[in-house]
Amino acid sequence: xxxxxxxxxxxxxxxxxxxxxxxxxxxxxxxxxxxxxxxxxxxxxxxxxxxxxxxxxxxxxxxxxxxxxxxxxxxxxxxxxxxxxxxxxxxxxxxxxxxxxxxxxxxxxxxxxxxx
Amino acid sequence: xxxxxxxxxxxxxxxxxxxxxxxxxxxxxxxxxxxxxxxxxxxxxxxxxxxxxxxxxxxxxxxxxxxxxxxxxxxxxxxxxxxxxxxxxxxxxxxxxxxxxxxxxxxxxxxxxxxx
Numbered sequence: 001x002x003x004x005x006x007x008x009x010x011x012x013x014x015x016x017x018x019x020x021x022x023x024x025x026x027x028x029x030x031x032x033x034x035x036x037x038x039x040x041x042x043x044x045x046x047x048x049x050x051x052x053x054x055x056x057x058x059x060x061x062x063x064x065x066x067x068x069x070x071x072x073x074x075x076x077x078x079x080x081x082x083x084x085x086x087x088x089x090x091x092x093x094x095x096x097x098x099x100x101x102x103x104x105x106x107x108x109x110x111x112x113x114x115x116x
Numbered sequence: 117x118x119x120x121x122x123x124x125x126x127x128x129x130x131x132x133x134x135x136x137x138x139x140x141x142x143x144x145x146x147x148x149x150x151x152x153x154x155x156x157x158x159x160x161x162x163x164x165x166x167x168x169x170x171x172x173x174x175x176x177x178x179x180x181x182x183x184x185x186x187x188x189x190x191x192x193x194x195x196x197x198x199x200x201x202x203x204x205x206x207x208x209x210x211x212x213x214x215x216x217x218x219x220x221x222x223x224x225x226x227x228x229x230x231x232x
Contacts, residue, residue, distance in 0.1 A: 034220075043207065043222045044161075057217065091159055095220075105220055107153075107161040 003027055004096050006108035013084055014116055021079045021111045023094030029074035030096035034105060035067075038091040050077050084115040118143050118212035122223035129198055130231050137193045137226045139208030145169075149211040150184065150191045151220070156204045164206075167191065198230045 003026040013019045023033055032051050036044040048064075050056040050071035058064045066088075068080040077096075081088050091112050095105040119142040129135050141150065152164040165175060167184050175182045179196045195202055208223040 041227075043224050044220075046219060049217060049219070093159075093161065104166065107163075109158075109160040112159070 002098070002104075002106040004030075004094065004106045004108040006092075006094055006111050008111060009109060010112045010114075012114045012116060015085055016083055018080055018082045019084055019113060021081075021092055021094075021113070023077045023079070023096070023108050025075045025096045025106070028096075028098055028106075030077075030098065031074065032097040033071055033077040034095045034097075035069060035077075035079050036093045036095070038093060038110075040091075044093060047079075081113065084113070086115045089113055089115045118145075118210060118214055118221050120208050120210050120221050120223035122206075122208055122226050124226045125224070126227045126229070128229040128231060131200055132197050134194060134196050135198050135228065135230075137195075137206050137208075137228065139191045139193065139223060141189050141191065141208070141210045143189075143210060143212050145213055151209040151211070152182065152191075152193050153207045153209065154204045155207060155225070161207070164193075195228075200230050200232055203228060203230045 005024045005026055007022045011019055034049050035047045037047050038044050046059050047062045048056045048058045048069050050069045052071050052074050056069035071077040091110050093110040094108045097105055121140045123138055148169045150167045154162040154164055165182055172184050181194045183192045205225045205227045207225045210221045212221050
């Protein structure tokens with residue numbers, strides 16, 4: 001149980017285009033989902049926290065107009081990188097919490113974005 | 117401050133050697149959780165263990181063992197009789213209350229290479 005999927009696993013896009021990454025909890029309902037970014041050989045950096053039905057809370061320094069997050073249902077959150085630039089190339093990982101008050105986060109397999 | 121420090125950036129050992137990965141944390145929470153994750157080259161985070169702040173018992177799971185010491189704010193991870201498949205980046209993480217929300221704070225990670 002507690003499986004989180006991400007789609008796509010890899011994406012290459014051209015500068016200026018937008019790309020959407022989906023994060024789904026497959027066998028549980030996730031009231032909260034998190035989006036992380038990981039640069040090569042670096043740690044995970046929390047970008048934003050999204051709660052179902054409300055606006056995402058972004059970490060300091062993360063552009064909310066650049067990284068649009070939508071948590072439309074209890075099993076789906078999406079991250080859209082708008083007007084992508086090469087510096088947006090990174091590994092993006094989502095995670096999901098079963099319900100409020102619980103500490104466990106279940107991680108997706110990650111999406112590798114390359115912007116050319 | 118809520119912080120996790122993994123001072124060892126890279127460790128390289130020969131197969132069958134024992135290896136210990138260090139983790140030191142800082143938190144002002146009285147209740148918190150500590151985690152270890154493994155990230156193989158595929159990128160997916162693999163959950164290894166969760167420990168709550170009230171449970172200082174050491175834990176052993178096969179070749180893996182963890183030593184939690186509140187007095188030194190450390191949560192070290194030991195692999196006994198290491199194998200090549202143990203090669204990965206290992207992250208220590210702290211679940212902390214930050215700006216009213218429970219978030220995971222990751223250490224910088226330790227890249228472990230087990231040589232045959």
